[in-house]
Amino acid sequence: xxxxxxxxxxxxxxxxxxxxxxxxxxxxxxxxxxxxxxxxxxxxxxxxxxxxxxxxxxxxxxxxxxxxxxxxxxxxxxxxxxxxxxxxxxxxxxxxxxxxxxxxxxxxxxxxxxxxxxxxxxxxxxxxx
Numbered sequence: 001x002x003x004x005x006x007x008x009x010x011x012x013x014x015x016x017x018x019x020x021x022x023x024x025x026x027x028x029x030x031x032x033x034x035x036x037x038x039x040x041x042x043x044x045x046x047x048x049x050x051x052x053x054x055x056x057x058x059x060x061x062x063x064x065x066x067x068x069x070x071x072x073x074x075x076x077x078x079x080x081x082x083x084x085x086x087x088x089x090x091x092x093x094x095x096x097x098x099x100x101x102x103x104x105x106x107x108x109x110x111x112x113x114x115x116x117x118x119x120x121x122x123x124x125x126x127x128x129x
Contacts, residue, residue: 003120007113 096104123129 003117007117 120129
């Protein structure tokens, strides 16, 4: 069997054995309540007589003395405080992280491959293969 083909198969099997993990989903923040703007206030228009030849009336028109309607301010709303849950940490049953387990696995496979390659090279060099 050819050594490059054997090496490629060995590395391909290592690449397929590596597990993948996804991070836990993060909760979405609660929606904030919508606020409506306060209604705009308007003032009553002042009226002036539009006659140049007639004298001005002795009393002021009703629209000038009528006070503007009272307005109430919009209620002040404060956003609800956003609470984030504390992150949950979990450990593996054996106490090793997934990175440590992957490192041990890859190192073991590489070590076996190196020993096998050394034996193969030694036998090839001595002419027994």
